[in-house]
Amino acid sequence: MMSNSGNDYYHNNAQLFFDQTVDVDMSNLYRVFLDTLPPLAKILDAGCGSGRDSRYFLEVGYEVTSFDASSSIAQLAADYIGSPVEVMTFQEINYASCFHGIWACASLLHVSTKELPEVFVRLRRALVGDGVLYASFKYGSGEHERNGRIFTNMNELALSGLIDRVGGFSEIKTWITGDQRAGREDELWLNTLLRSEEIN
Numbered sequence: 713m714m715s716n717s718g719n720d721y722y723h724n725n726a727q728l729f730f731d732q733t734v735d736v737d738m739s740n741l742y743r744v745f746l747d748t749l750p751p752l753a754k755i756l757d758a759g760c761g762s763g764r765d766s767r768y769f770l771e772v773g774y775e776v777t778s779f780d781a782s783s784s785i786a787q788l789a790a791d792y793i794g795s796p797v798e799v800m801t802f803q804e805i806n807y808a809s810c811f812h813g814i815w816a817c818a819s820l821l822h823v824s825t826k827e828l829p830e831v832f833v834r835l836r837r838a839l840v841g842d843g844v845l846y847a848s849f850k851y852g853s854g855e856h857e858r859n860g861r862i863f864t865n866m867n868e869l870a871l872s873g874l875i876d877r878v879g880g881f882s883e884i885k886t887w888i889t890g891d892q893r894a895g896r897e898d899e900l901w902l903n904t905l906l907r908s909e910e911i912n
Contacts (some may be wrong), residue, residue, distance in 0.1 A: 726784035733762045738817070741846070741889070741903065742768060745815060746877070748844045748884065748905060749774075753812035756838060758805070759819025760797060763789030768873040769815070770795070777811070781822075802831045807838035814839060816847040821864050825855055828864065832878040844884065851888060851900035866902050881906040 742765070749755070753774055757766040760778040762785070769776045770793065779798040780786040802823055814835055823831050835845055852865030860867040866874075868886060875881050884905040891899040 726782065726788055732777070733764060736764065738765060738768075741817070741848075743781055744905065745813065745844070745846045746772075746774075748907075749813045751760070754810065756807070756811045756814045758802065758814055758816040758835070759822075760789050761785060761817075761819070763792040763797065765815055765817060766797075767793050772858075772883050802834065803827065803829070805834040805838055809837070809840050811838055812840055812843050814843070814845045816845065816846050820847050821849045821866075822862055823843060823864060824862055825864050828874060829878050832874065832881070836878070837881045841908065841910060843908045845881070845906045848901050848903045848904070851902045867894070868902070871902065875906065880909050 713816050723742040755769050755774050755776050757776055757778040760780050766776050766778040777798040781801045783799045786799045790797040849866035853867055855862055855864050884907055889901050890905055
């Protein structure tokens, strides 16, 4: 979930957020992501929110590291997962060649447009040489604020420009899906799978 905006919102609404997201069926997205990873891969759940995805990855045999920027959400997630969740923002990521996969589901959208390039560099450094990043954004363009939270929207053109600017990623697949939450199926998401590459 959030990284650098909306901390008060998530602190004040932690249980509500948890309840609204913990049971959402993400199986179709899991399948696409996990098919790119080796068995027993190490996964970073970046902005883990309720811990829903971390728990699934753990249950099917992956080694998972989880973090979230909200201490309130992180505690709920840790209780749900049964393992620690670090409190950290995307801007504080400092891993080096640690993970085969990074799962950033509906979390990078709280990073401002101007900060996304640096954050993508940090994510790339956290991956092993041919590791894979999954990320999803609300489909659209520009930034807007709601309930004290920044939302950075993304479309294919903006994503392509970001990848070109950052370097070190090749696009595996980019596709659009509807929201999986009941009553919000008309909300669109841009999903992308990117493979890290050596930068000469």
